[in-house]
Amino acid sequence: MTGARNMHTRVLCWYIFSTILLIKNGSGNSQGGGIPSMTPSDPASQQIIDWAAQHPANAAGTVRDDQGCPVPSLTASLGIGSRGNLLLQDVFLINEIAAFNRERLPERITQPKGHGAFGYFRVTHDISSLTKADFLNGVGKTTRVLARISLAGSSRGCSDMSRDARGFAIKFYTIDGNFDFAGTTGLSYPIRDPMLFTDLSRSRGKNPQTNAKDITMRWDFSTLRPEGILYLLKIFSDFGANSRVIDTHGVHAFKFVNKDGIPVFIKFHFLSQQPFRWYNDTEIAMVAGMDPDSSARDLYDAIATQNYPKWTLKIQVMTAEQALKSHVSPFDPTKVWREEEFPSIPVGELVLNENPVNYFNDIEQAAFCPGNLVPGIEPSPDRLLIARMISYQDAQRYRLGVNFAQIAVNRPIMQVKNYNRDGFMRDNPNGGGGPNYFPNSFHGPTQNLSAGQNIFHVNGIVDRVDYQDDVEDNFRLARLYLYKDLNAAQRGRVVHSLGSSLALAAKEIREKAVRELFFRITPEFGKLVWDSMQAAVAANHPN
Numbered sequence: 001m002t003g004a005r006n007m008h009t010r011v012l013c014w015y016i017f018s019t020i021l022l023i024k025n026g027s028g029n030s031q032g033g034g035i036p037s038m039t040p041s042d043p044a045s046q047q048i049i050d051w052a053a054q055h056p057a058n059a060a061g062t063v064r065d066d067q068g069c070p071v072p073s074l075t076a077s078l079g080i081g082s083r084g085n086l087l088l089q090d091v092f093l094i095n096e097i098a099a100f101n102r103e104r105l106p107e108r109i110t111q112p113k114g115h116g117a118f119g120y121f122r123v124t125h126d127i128s129s130l131t132k133a134d135f136l137n138g139v140g141k142t143t144r145v146l147a148r149i150s151l152a153g154s155s156r157g158c159s160d161m162s163r164d165a166r167g168f169a170i171k172f173y174t175i176d177g178n179f180d181f182a183g184t185t186g187l188s189y190p191i192r193d194p195m196l197f198t199d200l201s202r203s204r205g206k207n208p209q210t211n212a213k214d215i216t217m218r219w220d221f222s223t224l225r226p227e228g229i230l231y232l233l234k235i236f237s238d239f240g241a242n243s244r245v246i247d248t249h250g251v252h253a254f255k256f257v258n259k260d261g262i263p264v265f266i267k268f269h270f271l272s273q274q275p276f277r278w279y280n281d282t283e284i285a286m287v288a289g290m291d292p293d294s295s296a297r298d299l300y301d302a303i304a305t306q307n308y309p310k311w312t313l314k315i316q317v318m319t320a321e322q323a324l325k326s327h328v329s330p331f332d333p334t335k336v337w338r339e340e341e342f343p344s345i346p347v348g349e350l351v352l353n354e355n356p357v358n359y360f361n362d363i364e365q366a367a368f369c370p371g372n373l374v375p376g377i378e379p380s381p382d383r384l385l386i387a388r389m390i391s392y393q394d395a396q397r398y399r400l401g402v403n404f405a406q407i408a409v410n411r412p413i414m415q416v417k418n419y420n421r422d423g424f425m426r427d428n429p430n431g432g433g434g435p436n437y438f439p440n441s442f443h444g445p446t447q448n449l450s451a452g453q454n455i456f457h458v459n460g461i462v463d464r465v466d467y468q469d470d471v472e473d474n475f476r477l478a479r480l481y482l483y484k485d486l487n488a489a490q491r492g493r494v495v496h497s498l499g500s501s502l503a504l505a506a507k508e509i510r511e512k513a514v515r516e517l518f519f520r521i522t523p524e525f526g527k528l529v530w531d532s533m534q535a536a537v538a539a540n541h542p543n
């Protein structure tokens, strides 16, 4: 109880402090109310108390170890008298220490900090002319889902307030197997060639000597790869730190195939139905310091109080003919398909209504992969997407073990039947006594030829091409984003947040970044960022 009391005192101080600050600063930066974080009685802070209320004393019985044997003491190890040596035969103690030493999984190599919930997806509009995917067919059809929302480049212990793209992964447990969506708030992505992925990730990670985040490295990479300009602008735009208010975009084009085998290309967008709420710099610093898990808490609290967050799924559609005629590659993830040219159409609704029962089991062990596709949804030629289809399961074999798909949260609802066998921690019937090779004459499972991919023709020259010749188009999209999608006040805040970040980078890199990225959008925008940066530099170094 002392712990809970301390927590409450801490939370109360925080609440009073934040209220005073909000009154002082004004909280006119949102359409969605005050800071949605800890309050003295929020459900996340109360969870353990509620649990105890539902589980009467003594109902749990006495402790048994992992072998089911009764444990005589949880407070005293086995030793010689009260002061003599420990005895090695205290297997309870040794097992407890050994289990504790092995509690951590390696963190995800990217997107390690996250939280999530279960829920459902419901079809609201008929798109059967576009795809035969079963879970998208039939208005009213619902499919159970698991969602995990994460921070792109920050490590597991970072604050939910870090200015970083949010990842948003959704596993649909469909009758055709698991369909995984793994998107981002970023609209587009900073690179188009997977060869640059490790470099991109490292430039946003920690300095190899100081082990501290290094803004110079980040701006250096961004300056040298200008195709990421649109992504950059989005990241430095109004910052919806809270998971419930963020939109998530699939970024890549996917191919939809209908029951007649006709393909179209599509992009997925899940748009939050919650009022957008962004944080100013003071609020970010305040919440980050007080409650690094503010967004996890917010999602938990919303679901616990039946204020279920919802997102509308919309898709943009491009025909194969339109793709062929496009003057730039429609499969380039650094670009977007503009809404004016490819208006989005509604498909369904995602609702999160069930908090995980155990974070580790349900969220940390969850394994999403863009290669987990169902009939009716196929990859486009986007190279980044294809690299991702290989990368995630490779990472999961390392992070969770070769049989990670058998962990409860990753299991499909359909029975798994194939010729994979054995391996560490296998936890399914392993094919029993049936044949373990194919073809066989002994009634093992057979092929499903109707699940084959859409057939298409390709031709071209095999080469390695680091194509930058259409990067001007990325700046065109950046201009449209800034001057058409944002209003003057929003644009002003992009200028301010860019200036503040750039001011922390080394002089030659920050000046190069403004010259080669922001002046290239428009000289006027470049000048504004330059002035904002110089003002921030002066404020950081008053003398």
Ligand code: HEM
Pocket: 107, 108, 109, 110, 111, 114, 148, 149, 150, 166, 167, 168, 169, 182, 183, 184, 189, 193, 194, 197, 249, 250, 251, 252, 333, 366, 367, 368, 384, 385, 387, 388, 391, 392, 395, 396, 399
């Ligand atoms: C070549 C490009 C990329 C590669 C190689 C890559 C690789 C990875 C890897 C290895 C993980 C960790 C997987 C795990 O341990 O379970 C991961 C996580 C993730 N990535 Fe990527 N990624 C790439 C691009 C992207 C893009 C473009 C997006 C968004 C559109 C994205 C969204 C995510 C998300 C949401 C997660 C977290 C999944 C979860 O919640 O478990 N990634 N990525």
